[in-house]
Amino acid sequence: QQMERLIAASEAVLREDIERLQLLMQEFEAELAALGARVDNLEGRVAFLEDHQFSTTTKLNGEVIMALANAFGDNRANNGFGDGFRDEATGDNVDDNTVFAYRARLNFDTSFNGRDRLRTRLQAGNVPNLGSATGTDSARLGFDGDSEGDVFIETLHYRTPLGERFILHIAAAGTAFDNIADTKNPYFESSGAGALSRFARRNPAVYRTGEAAIGLNWEIAEQFSVDVAYLAGSGSNSPQERGGVFNGEYLAIGQFNWDPNENIGIAVTYGYGYQTPDDVNLSGSTSSAKARNPFEDAGAQAHRFGLQATWRIAERFNIAGWAGGVLADAQSGQFQDEGSALIWNAAINFSVLDLLREGSHLGFAFGVPPTTSYRTPDSTTYFLEALYKYPLTENISITPGAYVIINPNENDGNDTIIVGTIRTTFRF
Numbered sequence: 229q230q231m232e233r234l235i236a237a238s239e240a241v242l243r244e245d246i247e248r249l250q251l252l253m254q255e256f257e258a259e260l261a262a263l264g265a266r267v268d269n270l271e272g273r274v275a276f277l278e279d280h281q282f283s284t285t286t287k288l289n290g291e292v293i294m295a296l297a298n299a300f301g302d303n304r305a306n307n308g309f310g311d312g313f314r315d316e317a318t319g320d321n322v323d324d325n326t327v328f329a330y331r332a333r334l335n336f337d338t339s340f341n342g343r344d345r346l347r348t349r350l351q352a353g354n355v356p357n358l359g360s361a362t363g364t365d366s367a368r369l370g371f372d373g374d375s376e377g378d379v380f381i382e383t384l385h386y387r388t389p390l391g392e393r394f395i396l397h398i399a400a401a402g403t404a405f406d407n408i409a410d411t412k413n414p415y416f417e418s419s420g421a422g423a424l425s426r427f428a429r430r431n432p433a434v435y436r437t438g439e440a441a442i443g444l445n446w447e448i449a450e451q452f453s454v455d456v457a458y459l460a461g462s463g464s465n466s467p468q469e470r471g472g473v474f475n476g477e478y479l480a481i482g483q484f485n486w487d488p489n490e491n492i493g494i495a496v497t498y499g500y501g502y503q504t505p506d507d508v509n510l511s512g513s514t515s516s517a518k519a520r521n522p523f524e525d526a527g528a529q530a531h532r533f534g535l536q537a538t539w540r541i542a543e544r545f546n547i548a549g550w551a552g553g554v555l556a557d558a559q560s561g562q563f564q565d566e567g568s569a570l571i572w573n574a575a576i577n578f579s580v581l582d583l584l585r586e587g588s589h590l591g592f593a594f595g596v597p598p599t600t601s602y603r604t605p606d607s608t609t610y611f612l613e614a615l616y617k618y619p620l621t622e623n624i625s626i627t628p629g630a631y632v633i634i635n636p637n638e639n640d641g642n643d644t645i646i647v648g649t650i651r652t653t654f655r656f
Contacts, residue, residue, distance in 0.1 A: 433552025
């Protein structure tokens with residue numbers, strides 16, 4: 229109709245052109261009518277979405293994990309040390325019933341200018357802590373946590389760019405240094421798609437401390453960047469003694485990154501902090517009670533060191549690993565003058581990508597969980613893990629695997645512990 233009005237209003241159009249256009253309109257009359265109907269339908273659908281959209285600033289995404297898991301071993305590991313040290317297992321049986329458990333997360337990602345992000349994460353789950361069942365934290369799953377059916381705010385984290393080279397992070401809950409800095413462990417770091425165990429996900433010496441945080445990423449040049457953060461512990465919201473942001477648990481930490489190309493990444497990390505007597509955890513809950521807190525009821529100041537690296541050797545092969553150490557001193561009690569405790573750990577992992585199906589991941593990890601010779605003779609704990617993540621669809625994957633702890637809790641009198649699991653992950 230619009231074309232007909234334009235033709236009628238024009239005195240310079242030749243009759244032959246008018247007739248040709250009329251023939252074309254008649255020939256494609258059905259197609260033009262269908263196109264008009266589609267445009268009208270599309271306008272209606274856009275109007276409906278605008279009226280019923282969740283939010284103009286917030287996007288919703290989520291992840292659900294369902295897992296079968298079982299721990300195997302003759303006797304529960306002895307976790308004693310110091311005056312109560314024994315070099316044999318406890319004699320109590322490992323709790324070896326098969327469990328079926330879940331963890332659900334909903335992320336509400338809000339942007340106020342298109343470049344920033346406020347993440348509010350709700351979480352619920354009933355995945356058991358297998359450290360209790362086996363006697364060693366090295367047996368813990370990488371996605372454990374039991375909220376007893378309650379939904380809670382697990383993460384509250386805001387990040388925004390400052391100019392072209394800086395990103396500012398402010399977090400009130402659920403934030404450790406790995407939420408600010410790159411762990412250089414790309415195929416094992418994720419709890420839903422990476423390692424099955426807690427230990428193999430990231431270096432526990434530097435990445436498993438904190439609750440509230442302020443941090444900054446600085447891109448110095450194309451290959452070099454720096455991450456810094458100040459993190460407070462779980463008592464950051466308490467005005468009581470040994471609480472708050474500056475008088476309770478804290479960690480000041482920095483990381484220098486060198487990424488010479490898209491296939492290689494190297495990071496060096498150093499931090500210094502304090503943990504209150506009730507919250508000393510120098511192992512990131514990945515090893516023995518002795519590595520977690522060698523000072524029993526005393527607070528601890530600690531230097532934390534980490535070296536992490538990843539190398540994409542070929543299109544389908546990656547190798548990554550780390551070495552970490554914590555040099556800690558008791559701040560009160562009988563161990564204050566007994567010298568420093570060194571807690572060290574190391575790990576390496578191999579990934580074979582797109583095996584049998586695009587998006588799959590065959591992974592192997594080997595390492596030494598946090599260990600220390602402070603106060604009692606020790607042997608070395610060895611850790612091995614194997615997994616295969618198979619994507620069923622774009623949004624669903626299944627990951628069977630197992631990990632083995634030899635000489636749990638740095639005690640060669642303890643029996644070997646094995647944990648097997650099948651993790652199914654749904655993402656939307």
